[in-house]
Amino acid sequence: MAADHQDRGGEAGPRRASRGGVPGDGVPGDGVRGDGVRGGAVPGLRARRVRWVRTLGALSVLTALLAGCASMPSGGGLDRVNSSHRSQSNSQVRVYGVSPQKGETPQQIVRGFLEATTSDEANFSTAREYLTKDMARIWNPFAHTSVLSSGPSVQKAPKTEGRGLLGDGDGASYAVRVSGDRLAEVDRDHAYSPADGEYAQILHLTRVDGEWRIDRMPDGLVLGQSDFQRIYRPINTYYYAELGPDGESVTNGSNVLVADPVYLRRRIDPVTNTVTALLEGPTSWLDPVVTTAFPRGTRLARGQHLTLEDSGALTVRLNAKGSRAGDETCVRMAAQLLHTVQDQASAEVSRVNLRGPQGADMCTQTKEEARDYEPGRLNGSPGRVYYVDKDHRVTAVGRRYSDPEPVGGPLGTGKVEMGGVAVSRSEKEAAAVTRGRRSLYVAPLEGDSGRLGSPMLVSKAKREEDGLSVPSWDGLGDLWVADRDPRNPRLLRLRGGKENPEEIAVPGLRKGQRITSVKIASDGVRIALRVEGAKGQSSLQLGRVHRGGTTEQPEVRVDELRPVAPQLEDVVAASWAGGSRLVVVGRESKSVQQLLYLETDGSATDEPTLPGINDVTGVAASEDESKPLLAESENGIVRLPPDANWKTLTNNGSQPAYPG
Numbered sequence: 117m118a119a120d121h122q123d124r125g126g127e128a129g130p131r132r133a134s135r136g137g138v139p140g141d142g143v144p145g146d147g148v149r150g151d152g153v154r155g156g157a158v159p160g161l162r163a164r165r166v167r168w169v170r171t172l173g174a175l176s177v178l179t180a181l182l183a184g185c186a187s188m189p190s191g192g193g194l195d196r197v198n199s200s201h202r203s204q205s206n207s208q209v210r211v212y213g214v215s216p217q218k219g220e221t222p223q224q225i226v227r228g229f230l231e232a233t234t235s236d237e238a239n240f241s242t243a244r245e246y247l248t249k250d251m252a253r254i255w256n257p258f259a260h261t262s263v264l265s266s267g268p269s270v271q272k273a274p275k276t277e278g279r280g281l282l283g284d285g286d287g288a289s290y291a292v293r294v295s296g297d298r299l300a301e302v303d304r305d306h307a308y309s310p311a312d313g314e315y316a317q318i319l320h321l322t323r324v325d326g327e328w329r330i331d332r333m334p335d336g337l338v339l340g341q342s343d344f345q346r347i348y349r350p351i352n353t354y355y356y357a358e359l360g361p362d363g364e365s366v367t368n369g370s371n372v373l374v375a376d377p378v379y380l381r382r383r384i385d386p387v388t389n390t391v392t393a394l395l396e397g398p399t400s401w402l403d404p405v406v407t408t409a410f411p412r413g414t415r416l417a418r419g420q421h422l423t424l425e426d427s428g429a430l431t432v433r434l435n436a437k438g439s440r441a442g443d444e445t446c447v448r449m450a451a452q453l454l455h456t457v458q459d460q461a462s463a464e465v466s467r468v469n470l471r472g473p474q475g476a477d478m479c480t481q482t483k484e485e486a487r488d489y490e491p492g493r494l495n496g497s498p499g500r501v502y503y504v505d506k507d508h509r510v511t512a513v514g515r516r517y518s519d520p521e522p523v524g525g526p527l528g529t530g531k532v533e534m535g536g537v538a539v540s541r542s543e544k545e546a547a548a549v550t551r552g553r554r555s556l557y558v559a560p561l562e563g564d565s566g567r568l569g570s571p572m573l574v575s576k577a578k579r580e581e582d583g584l585s586v587p588s589w590d591g592l593g594d595l596w597v598a599d600r601d602p603r604n605p606r607l608l609r610l611r612g613g614k615e616n617p618e619e620i621a622v623p624g625l626r627k628g629q630r631i632t633s634v635k636i637a638s639d640g641v642r643i644a645l646r647v648e649g650a651k652g653q654s655s656l657q658l659g660r661v662h663r664g665g666t667t668e669q670p671e672v673r674v675d676e677l678r679p680v681a682p683q684l685e686d687v688v689a690a691s692w693a694g695g696s697r698l699v700v701v702g703r704e705s706k707s708v709q710q711l712l713y714l715e716t717d718g719s720a721t722d723e724p725t726l727p728g729i730n731d732v733t734g735v736a737a738s739e740d741e742s743k744p745l746l747a748e749s750e751n752g753i754v755r756l757p758p759d760a761n762w763k764t765l766t767n768n769g770s771q772p773a774y775p776g
Contacts, residue, residue: 144342154629166617169355173250201426210383213242215328222321223289224271228293230249233257234343236383247323248331260303260336261348262377264296267340271295274316286765290328292320299341300719302348306378307399308572348379350715352696353394353460354452354491355406358643360663361670365592365612366494371448372490372591373455374639375695376402378716386460387422394456402675405641406658409448412440418474427468428483430457434549439472442480448468451489455687480598491695494591495638495739496541501746503753506768508551517755517765523564532557532568536586539775540593540613541638547572547595547613556597559615572610573617577601585631588774589613591638596620598631598645605630607645607671622659624677637662637692638739638776641672643717644690644698654749656680656687656700658716680718686711692776693737697721699745701732711735711747729754738774746772 165771209309213232216225229246237243273291298315302308322333330386339347363369376398380389395414404518416422419431422702424430424561432453441449458465468486470478480698505511505520510527513520521526523546527537531751533551538563540546547558555571575583585595595610596616605682608617620633623666628650641661648654657677665671684702693699696716703709711732713721726745734748765772 130379139270193691195255213240214236215242215245216327216329220328222292222328223270223272225321225330226292226294226319230338230660231331231335232338234347236347236381237414238384246330247333248322248329250274251329251333255333256335257337257408258304260301261337261339261344262298263300263302263344264315264338264340266296267343268294268296268584271705279557288323292319292321293317294319294338296340296729303400304377305399306380306393307394307401307671308350308377308379308715308717308719308726310679325568335741347381348721349460350377350696351380351390351393351490353390353398354455354459356448356452356661356725358405358407359592359640359647360592361393361415361665361667362592362611362640362663362672366606368488371451371656372491372494372639373400373405373406373452373489374637375459375491375716376406377696377717377719379719380460384709385421386423387457388416388420389462390457391453392416393424394452395438401678404659404663404675409441409452410438411441412444414449421431423460424457424463424465428464430454430467431469433471433475434475434478435473438470439476439478440628441478443635446479447485448489449482450479451486452745454481454483454486455489473527492638492739494541496543496591496775497739498740498743498776499543501544501755501764501765502539502735502773502775504537504548504771506533508535509538510534510546510548510688511769513765516736520756520766520769524565525560526565526568527557527561529565531615536771537773538587538589538595539773541591541775542591542593543775545596545613547587547589549584549597553580553585556584556587558610560594572614573599573608575596575599576603578603584773585633586633586773588636590636590640592640594640596634596636596643598633598634600630602630606672607631607634611670618672621673622677623673623675624657624659632666634688635691637697644680644692645674646690647677653685654687654702655682656684656690657703658697680716680719681714682718688733689735691735691737693745694737694739694741697720697723697741699735699737701735701747727756729762734771736772736774738776743774746774 140277164697210470213235216228225246229243230440232243233240240257243448244728271293278349293315298311298313300308302309317334319330321328322331354373355373355376357374359369368625393412397408414692417435420433428656450470454465454468467480467482469480472478495624496594502512507530509522509530512523523757527546527548534548535551537546537548537551540734545558545560549556554575557568558572559568577583582602585598587595589595593612595613599606607620607622609620610617623656629647631645632648636659643659643661645657646654647657658680659674659677662673662675680698681700681702683704685705687702689701690698698714700714701711711726713723715721729747729749732747747754748770753765753769753772755765756762
């Protein structure tokens with residue numbers, strides 16, 4: 117059974133429809149008329165079909181669906197409904213391609229091929245039917261994926277673009293142009309990268325036994341955004357941070373796990389593919405600052421289809437190279453596996469059993485034992501929320517969000533007026549910049565409320581907006597701050613929050629750019645920077661922190677800046693909100709302000725849309741995702757509890773902060 121579809125305006129779009137009012141599940145009803153024709157369809161283009169199959173459900177449910185399909189009306193239109201990441205991820209419907217039909221035109225063949233690539237077939241067997249035998253053999257769909265804003269447009273190639281591909285005019289060859297507005301690229305490492313601009317490729321077709329087939333085209337896939345979100349899901353793989361001599365400042369500094377987001381197909385052997393992606397190693401962007409416990413060349417032993425047992429146990433057989441690991445290394449390997457699989461599994465992973473290629477036991481790591489390697493463990497356990505009150509004192513609010521009071525120590529006295537605060541992840545000390553953003557002080561949060569002493573850093577900037585940024589602590593105890601002085605803009609680190617500030621090189625900054633705010637991840641190897649251009653526009657960039665040298669002479673730099681929110685032309689504020697997630701405040705061109713979650717690779721998260729709030733000037737989140745989001749707005753500081761709306765925290769405070 118199939119849901120018929122007609123392309124609109126030459127676009128090859130998804131051949132799916134909604135199930136029981138839930139959009140995007142691949143069942144008739146999602147913006148498709150019963151005769152398979154969309155509103156505005158181009159006359160003369162035959163409707164194409166995609167088969168759908170419900171994979172779960174009782175016989176009665178299947179019967180009802182069959183009856184619904186049989187009774188589809190022959191006319192009338194339905195409006196297309198967009199579906200969310202979350203509803204798609206829970207879909208119980210699989211989509212399969214339909215083979216080419218006799219007598220199809222070249223454009224219809226290309227559209228059919230593109231539609232077949234949106235199916236849930238592991239090796240795109242139906243899509244290969246649209247290719248010649250030689251092309252089907254060499255085509256690599258996994259080389260990369262281009263993500264477009266909507267379904268790709270299919271048209272006859274202009275002569276200028278098709279020249280050199282066409283034959284001698286005997287009608288035996290044809291060139292088709294596939295194009296669209298590109299949003300992103302996913303590379304062979306499964307890494308997502310925003311990539312604006314036009315997408316355009318030429319596909320060449322030839323006749324085989326009287327039927328058109330594609331015989332020349334590029335490797336990879338091209339998908340509209342809605343198809344990409346339906347087919348793929350973000351997964352965090354985990355690797356160990358390379359902290360160099362700085363790792364000595366924390367317990368088990370060699371066992372700090374860092375999230376590396378990748379995109380994998382939702383329904384194609386998810387556990388096996390997740391483990392395979394982990395064994396392939398980190399993405400190229402993160403690779404220079406992380407390492408893996410798996411020996412080089414480690415792969416799954418052949419013939420495995422990995423699934424969680426009813427008890428939550430996962431047993432993994434590795435090849436000979438992986439089985440040579442020693443006991444300590446094996447435990448670290450198992451911890452990587454457990455946390456990576458847990459990130460995508462709907463059930464709890466209770467333990468991981470690693471075995472050799474013939475089934476010999478190597479090691480076992482339980483969920484309890486793997487807590488020593490917990491991702492985000494350097495974030496600590498935030499106990500309080502902090503802000504600057506109307507008297508410019510550093511103030512704390514406890515777990516019940518009531519009875520705020522100034523912190524202990526000199527930062528809570530108001531003798532020196534403060535304008536922003538960052539609390540260490542241990543919550544034993546804090547760093548605060550003065551109201552005019554000229555001086556930076558570090559002081560304990562408990563004990564004698566005496567004099568502050570001398571500032572750790574003083575900016576020479578003449579204006580407040582050009583002074584020091586609010587600082588940020590990593591999980592190693594280092595303090596990071598930007599001096600925004602236009603005459604000498606710098607990114608600075610105070611090792612341990614006590615040593616003299618050292619300037620950190622950021623080679624990716626262009627002439628005229630300066631860093632205006634800093635948020636470093638607890639793992640210490642990723643840093644989010646708000647960067648202002650020469651014309652005052654601001655963007656959010658993610659950098660990786662290289663740590664080397666020796667304890668006496670550390671060498672630290674921030675490399676490979678990449679945009680996190682390229683769609684926003686003006687970023688107001690950002691904060692870490694999980695292992696690979698940021699919350700960002702900004703606005704698109706000629707649009708209103710937005711408050712949204714983004715993955716560190718720049719892709720949208722599965723999180724539902726945040727409730728609206730006006731004129732946000734600051735935001736604070738915790739890598740502990742159970743903590744409420746905080747925002748500073750025209751109404752003071754507000755918090756967003758889970759599954760609730762904004763609630764007022766205080767009407768007379770500013771600069772909310774979690775430890776970090």
